[in-house]
Amino acid sequence: MPEEIKIYLTSRGLDPDDFAWENFYGFNWICIPVRDAEGDVMFFKLRRDPGDKKNLVKYKFYPQGSESSIFGLDKLKDYKNYVIICEGEFDCMLLRSKGINAITSTAGSGTFKDEWIDKISHIKKVFICFDNDEAGKKGARNLILKLIHTKHEVFSIDLPENMEGKDISDYFLLNSGSIQGLYGFVKPVGVSNIKLPEIVLGEDEKSVRYEISKLADVQDDYRKQKFSIPMYIYEYIMTDISRKMRKCQIQINKIKGYNNSVDIADIKAVPVLDILDSYGISYNRSSSNRVSFKLRQNENTASAFAYIAENSFCDYGSDKAGSVIDLVMSLDGCGVKEAINKLKTYVA
Numbered sequence: 001m002p003e004e005i006k007i008y009l010t011s012r013g014l015d016p017d018d019f020a021w022e023n024f025y026g027f028n029w030i031c032i033p034v035r036d037a038e039g040d041v042m043f044f045k046l047r048r049d050p051g052d053k054k055n056l057v058k059y060k061f062y063p064q065g066s067e068s069s070i071f072g073l074d075k076l077k078d079y080k081n082y083v084i085i086c087e088g089e090f091d092c093m094l095l096r097s098k099g100i101n102a103i104t105s106t107a108g109s110g111t112f113k114d115e116w117i118d119k120i121s122h123i124k125k126v127f128i129c130f131d132n133d134e135a136g137k138k139g140a141r142n143l144i145l146k147l148i149h150t151k152h153e154v155f156s157i158d159l160p161e162n163m164e165g166k167d168i169s170d171y172f173l174l175n176s177g178s179i180q181g182l183y184g185f186v187k188p189v190g191v192s193n194i195k196l197p198e199i200v201l202g203e204d205e206k207s208v209r210y211e212i213s214k215l216a217d218v219q220d221d222y223r224k225q226k227f228s229i230p231m232y233i234y235e236y237i238m239t240d241i242s243r244k245m246r247k248c249q250i251q252i253n254k255i256k257g258y259n260n261s262v263d264i265a266d267i268k269a270v271p272v273l274d275i276l277d278s279y280g281i282s283y284n285r286s287s288s289n290r291v292s293f294k295l296r297q298n299e300n301t302a303s304a305f306a307y308i309a310e311n312s313f314c315d316y317g318s319d320k321a322g323s324v325i326d327l328v329m330s331l332d333g334c335g336v337k338e339a340i341n342k343l344k345t346y347v348a
Contacts, residue, residue, distance in 0.1 A: 008050055013094045013173055024062045027055040032089045034106055039074040045089055045106050068111055072103035082125040087136055091168045109139025114284050129157035132166045141232050142287050144189055154189040199244050201251045212248045215241050236288045243271050250346055268323045270346040272306045275324050279331055
């Protein structure tokens with residue numbers, strides 16, 4: 001490893017011995033080993049040489065195609081009481097050098113897979129400290145939405161707006177921050193173990209209307225809490241309840257046999273998540289308004305997104321996009337007329 005790279009890593013509060021220095025894809029890289037739960041190296045996260053002006057890519061995986069993972073997976077078994085989820089490997093390693101339990105995603109703040117939540121289920125307190133920029137704030141909100149269904153005590157660490165830099169490393173290195181001072185930025189989110197209501201769609205109208213009444217009661221309860229929980233969580237809850245109420249109403253319409261004459265606007269209004277549910281397609285919520293899913297069975301990673309507010313989808317694997325009609329056409333390989341006929345079963 002060149003001396004200037006050792007100096008660079010040391011200036012970031014890191015130990016050069018924790019890294020490798022190799023040439024991949026025609027460039028030299030700082031290589032960060034990503035280990036599995038047993039401590040064996042699965043792949044390397046590559047970070048661009050900070051002095052290389054020709055390499056335009058900041059990060060890469062080796063080997064190519066390696067799937068994103070938790071960085072610090074091998075440490076999780078030792079974390080019992082708490083863990084900080086931060087935004088990058090350098091941040092994570094700096095925190096660990098200070099004796100702080102930390103993990104991160106190798107894919108940045110925008111990715112924390114649903115199945116990873118199970119891997120931290122034994123940890124009581126979860127602190128989220130992402131970069132103090134729009135992407136980091138959005139990533140923190142989305143991760144909190146994933147954690148509200150769990151029994152974790154959830155806290156956010158909101159770094160000060162006026163500090164130099166934007167991440168936890170900058171807090172310590174550029175602002176002479178201390179662990180004690182970090183406590184002052186900790187805020188309890190106060191949404192642990194929120195139970196969103198489940199519904200059972202029976203075959204008689206009375207039972208379905210009973211489900212609607214239960215949803216309405218829950219809706220009223222959360223309206224009373226509107227200003228005591230974060231607004232993005234309140235909107236997430238209300239959207240979920242409204243969608244389930246619509247599913248109940250659709251079921252009542254089916255029971256009553258109101259499926260003869262359907263307006264095209266009603267068809268396009270069928271919730272896109274209802275379509276995915278009916279096809280048995282699993283999806284991951286990447287934000288309060290977006291979910292990702294695999295449109296084709298042979299895909300290793302999700303290539304399509306559904307947008308809840310717009311009630312639309314986009315398939316980045318084929319550049320197809322549009323309404324729920326277009327989604328059914330893509331799923332079934334059918335024409336417009338057949339897709340519309342299939343969607344008629346969802347509406348009055």
